[in-house]
Amino acid sequence: MSFSLSRSASRRASRGVVVGTAVAASAVLLLSSCSVANSEPTAGAGSSDTIRIVLSQEPPTLEACESNLTSTGVVMRSNVTEPLVERNPTTGDLDPLLATSWEQTSDTEWTFTLRDDVTFSDGTPFNAEAAAFTIDRAVNSDLACNVEGYVFGDDDLVVNAVDDTTLTVTTVSPDPILPLRLSFIEIVPTSTDATAKVREPIGTGPYVIAQWDTGTKLTLERNDDYWGAAPAYATAEYQWRSEGTVRAAMITSGEADIAMGLGPDDGVGDLGLDYPNNETVALRMTAEIAPLNDIRVREAVNYAIDKSGIIDSLYQGAHIAAAQLVPEGIVGHNADLQPWEFDIDKAKALVAEAKADGVPVDETITIVARNAQFPKVSEMSQVLQEQLTQAGLTVELKMVDTTQHLQYQLRPFVDNEGAIALLIQHGNQAGDAQFSADQYMTTTGAQSVYGTAEFDAMLEAASTKTGAERQAAYEDIFEYQNDEIVQFAFISHQTGTIGKAANVNYTPNSSSGDELRIAEITPAS
Amino acid sequence: MLTFLRRRIVSSALPLLVVVLGVFALARLTGNPASLYLPLNATEQMRADFTEKNGLDNPIWVQMADYFAGVLRLDFGQSLRTGESAAAMALRAFPATLQLAGTTMLLAVVLAVIVGSWAALKPNGIADRISSFVSMAAASVPDFWLAIMGIWVFAITLGWLPTSGVGGLSSWVLPILTLLLRPFGVLVQIVRGAMVSSLSEPYIKLARSKGASEFRVVTRHALRNAAAPALTVAGDLAVGLINGAVVVESIFGWPGIGKLMIDSILQRDFAVLQAAVLLTAISIFILNILIDLGYAGLDARVRPAGKRSKASKAATAVLTEPKEGKRYVQTAP
Numbered sequence: 001m002s003f004s005l006s007r008s009a010s011r012r013a014s015r016g017v018v019v020g021t022a023v024a025a026s027a028v029l030l031l032s033s034c035s036v037a038n039s040e041p042t043a044g045a046g047s048s049d050t051i052r053i054v055l056s057q058e059p060p061t062l063e064a065c066e067s068n069l070t071s072t073g074v075v076m077r078s079n080v081t082e083p084l085v086e087r088n089p090t091t092g093d094l095d096p097l098l099a100t101s102w103e104q105t106s107d108t109e110w111t112f113t114l115r116d117d118v119t120f121s122d123g124t125p126f127n128a129e130a131a132a133f134t135i136d137r138a139v140n141s142d143l144a145c146n147v148e149g150y151v152f153g154d155d156d157l158v159v160n161a162v163d164d165t166t167l168t169v170t171t172v173s174p175d176p177i178l179p180l181r182l183s184f185i186e187i188v189p190t191s192t193d194a195t196a197k198v199r200e201p202i203g204t205g206p207y208v209i210a211q212w213d214t215g216t217k218l219t220l221e222r223n224d225d226y227w228g229a230a231p232a233y234a235t236a237e238y239q240w241r242s243e244g245t246v247r248a249a250m251i252t253s254g255e256a257d258i259a260m261g262l263g264p265d266d267g268v269g270d271l272g273l274d275y276p277n278n279e280t281v282a283l284r285m286t287a288e289i290a291p292l293n294d295i296r297v298r299e300a301v302n303y304a305i306d307k308s309g310i311i312d313s314l315y316q317g318a319h320i321a322a323a324q325l326v327p328e329g330i331v332g333h334n335a336d337l338q339p340w341e342f343d344i345d346k347a348k349a350l351v352a353e354a355k356a357d358g359v360p361v362d363e364t365i366t367i368v369a370r371n372a373q374f375p376k377v378s379e380m381s382q383v384l385q386e387q388l389t390q391a392g393l394t395v396e397l398k399m400v401d402t403t404q405h406l407q408y409q410l411r412p413f414v415d416n417e418g419a420i421a422l423l424i425q426h427g428n429q430a431g432d433a434q435f436s437a438d439q440y441m442t443t444t445g446a447q448s449v450y451g452t453a454e455f456d457a458m459l460e461a462a463s464t465k466t467g468a469e470r471q472a473a474y475e476d477i478f479e480y481q482n483d484e485i486v487q488f489a490f491i492s493h494q495t496g497t498i499g500k501a502a503n504v505n506y507t508p509n510s511s512s513g514d515e516l517r518i519a520e521i522t523p524a525s
Numbered sequence: 526m527l528t529f530l531r532r533r534i535v536s537s538a539l540p541l542l543v544v545v546l547g548v549f550a551l552a553r554l555t556g557n558p559a560s561l562y563l564p565l566n567a568t569e570q571m572r573a574d575f576t577e578k579n580g581l582d583n584p585i586w587v588q589m590a591d592y593f594a595g596v597l598r599l600d601f602g603q604s605l606r607t608g609e610s611a612a613a614m615a616l617r618a619f620p621a622t623l624q625l626a627g628t629t630m631l632l633a634v635v636l637a638v639i640v641g642s643w644a645a646l647k648p649n650g651i652a653d654r655i656s657s658f659v660s661m662a663a664a665s666v667p668d669f670w671l672a673i674m675g676i677w678v679f680a681i682t683l684g685w686l687p688t689s690g691v692g693g694l695s696s697w698v699l700p701i702l703t704l705l706l707r708p709f710g711v712l713v714q715i716v717r718g719a720m721v722s723s724l725s726e727p728y729i730k731l732a733r734s735k736g737a738s739e740f741r742v743v744t745r746h747a748l749r750n751a752a753a754p755a756l757t758v759a760g761d762l763a764v765g766l767i768n769g770a771v772v773v774e775s776i777f778g779w780p781g782i783g784k785l786m787i788d789s790i791l792q793r794d795f796a797v798l799q800a801a802v803l804l805t806a807i808s809i810f811i812l813n814i815l816i817d818l819g820y821a822g823l824d825a826r827v828r829p830a831g832k833r834s835k836a837s838k839a840a841t842a843v844l845t846e847p848k849e850g851k852r853y854v855q856t857a858p
């Protein structure tokens with residue numbers, strides 16, 4: 001029997017055809033050219049000309065005066081822009097870069113002699129005027145540059161371009177480490193906007209910013225007019241993945257040559273390189289709130305922590321037990337200082353002694369730690385809670401996110417939750433102990449919860465010294481902290497891990513996390 | 526149709542407003558983000574300057590008024606992190622998520638219809654049991670785990686696909702597969718259930734007895750009636766996808782709005798968060814309208830009664846009302 005479609009049925013059929021076509025058309029449209037909206041393809045096989053780097057996050061900006069921010073500096077510093085002087089991460093000395101020499105010409109004045117053979121990548125010459133402009137813009141202006149807060153504080157600098165190759169910098173008070181501070185200022189031309197931050201600046205470095213596909217990829221290209229030695233790679237491509245396991249996977253599968261910020265569990269295997277990254281982990285104790293206001297209790301906390309046990313079980317022995325806030329390589333590090341030994345009996349005895357004297361040792365101490373601050377931070381916090389409890393203290397654990405953690409870490413501190421042992425991670429990237437000491441050890445330091453007038457005087461005196469005297473003064477300070485102040489229970493100096501593909505040669509150093517110099521990466525032959 | 530649209534737009538404006546105000550207020554309850562944006566050793570003066578410059582020291586209603594005044598000028602504020610326009614950042618990230626979510630949903634629906642119908646043909650048969658098991662497993666698997674496993678198996682071990690990133694067709698496979706599984710699992714169950722009940726209706730027996738092929742029975746007759754509940758559920762699932770496949774975008778480095786939202790939450794980047802939420806809310810509202818229209822297209826019973834044209838009204842009047850002066854009476858010949 002034939003079955004012909006009635007009129008309404010055929011209308012329904014044609015509607016079905018229309019719907020079907022619409023669906024198919026939208027599918028084709030969505031997959032049009034199989035490209036993702038607003039992005040260029042990122043996948044690419046390695047070539048001997050291109051170095052592919054994967055970071056943990058996208059730089060929020062490439063503004064030169066924000067280069068002390070790790071996510072910005074890792075791309076910019078000494079790649080696109082350069083400072084006058086540069087700190088050598090291995091020796092701790094200052095090396096000349098855009099400045100050839102410098103000297104302290106008076107108590108408050110330093111004079112720098114600059115190179116005369118450098119041009120910015122846009123062709124304009126580098127000279128003292130550009131240097132003065134950059135310092136002014138970064139430190140004295142209203143831009144609120146990150147580097148201003150990081151190394152300079154509220155005081156302004158007076159800069160003067162005496163002639164094309166001579167620059168004087170005058171400080172408010174005598175500053176023996178001004179050149180070290182200036183190593184954080186990346187020089188930009190006078191054509192840079194002085195009233196607003198610039199997302200993609202121009203510099204004097206061996207690379208220029210070629211293209212930034214926001215959200216996807218950032219490409220640098222070799223600057224053929226660079227004044228120094230030409231680097232090996234013509235192009236550098238940066239991508240970012242927030243998951244450490246994915247960054248490691250990109251190395252093992254050949255999609256990237258260098259991966260930053262890996263952890264021990266990320267699965268990078270033999271392709272991972274460990275390096276000391278200047279980060280120190282410690283508990284900072286509220287030494288004015290009971291029961292931590294008794295020095296014996298704070299000493300007990302130190303004795304109760306099994307540092308080598310933590311390092312061996314959580315970090316495969318890769319970290320170093322710490323006795324002070326800064327690791328080796330930082331000016332002021334005291335190499336003779338021994339970490340507090342692990343002695344649970346001594347810890348118990350100290351707590352019992354304090355209890356007998358009426359100290360309320362049963363009052364709760366809260367360990368506050370930040371989620372995902374470093375690999376295995378939650379495990380470490382739990383171990384610390386357990387070990388302090390074994391010493392006879394009542395300890396709770398509180399894990400918080402970054403913003404909440406900062407409320408405990410910075411003035412004005414959280415002061416209505418009783419005694420707090422804050423798990424902090426401090427990285428001294430500047431290279432001088434003063435940056436750590438001023439912050440963490442003075443009575444009024446932004447991250448210090450305890451100090452004494454005597455200690456303040458020692459810190460003040462040390463900051464004015466230079467050379468060997470300076471080194472000795474800070475060594476004394478770290479020893480004094482452990483003997484008389486005990487605001488901290490130091491745990492370890494950490495190591496970082498970089499993934500490195502076999503086709504690439506690179507030796508990481510303590511600055512690699514903040515400043516990945518592409519010129520130091522070469523193809524493996 | 527237009528009345529329907531107008532009414533929906535008006536009734537959606539209030540929820541939209543509540544969403545934006547809610548996000549505005551809740552975000553600011555987390556405190557001043559100054560310490561996130563300034564170096565740790567920034568001075569009190571710098572923090573005060575930052576707070577003042579970004580208007581964060583004003584009372585919340587002043588901040589809200591400023592924000593809405595800006596919105597009226599189509600200025601949705603600036604990112605605290607990058608300095609770019611918040612609206613530009615949200616608009617730039619959104620299409621990538623739309624592509625991902627749209628393709629995923631399309632594939633999920635098509636595959637679920639095929640598998641669900643096939644399972645429904647013989648309820649409790651082998652095909653049905655297998656598809657039940659597979660779909661429930663798919664609906665229960667956490668997408669984070671699935672993504673990492675997918676990368677490990679297909680990218681690292683087998684080397685068939687890239688680990689992550691955007692690029693050619695191969696870089697779409699893992700993100701879509703990861704996102705696809707849960708909606709697929711849920712939809713298979715829905716389609717199967719709806720198909721089983723519509724396949725047992727009398728009109729199916731009639732169609733079969735008229736000699737219609739099995740294919741025609743399933744597609745033209747049963748599926749049309751099963752489509753409505755499936756569409757509703759699919760719409761709900763699509764909303765979940767549009768809401769930013771946060772996990773998938775973070776893991777695969779997909780430059781979409783989900784990743785933007787989670788980053789702006791963690792960074793307390795208020796303006797970007799508000800812009801992203803607003804954009805997502807608007808698109809969900811549009812999607813709901815489309816679902817309603819589709820639903821009405823499929824099922825005449827739920828079509829909105831709108832204004833009818835004059836001609837149509839006149840025709841009805843002629844047909845139903847007695848002519849003036851005359852009465853319709855059956856008269857004997």
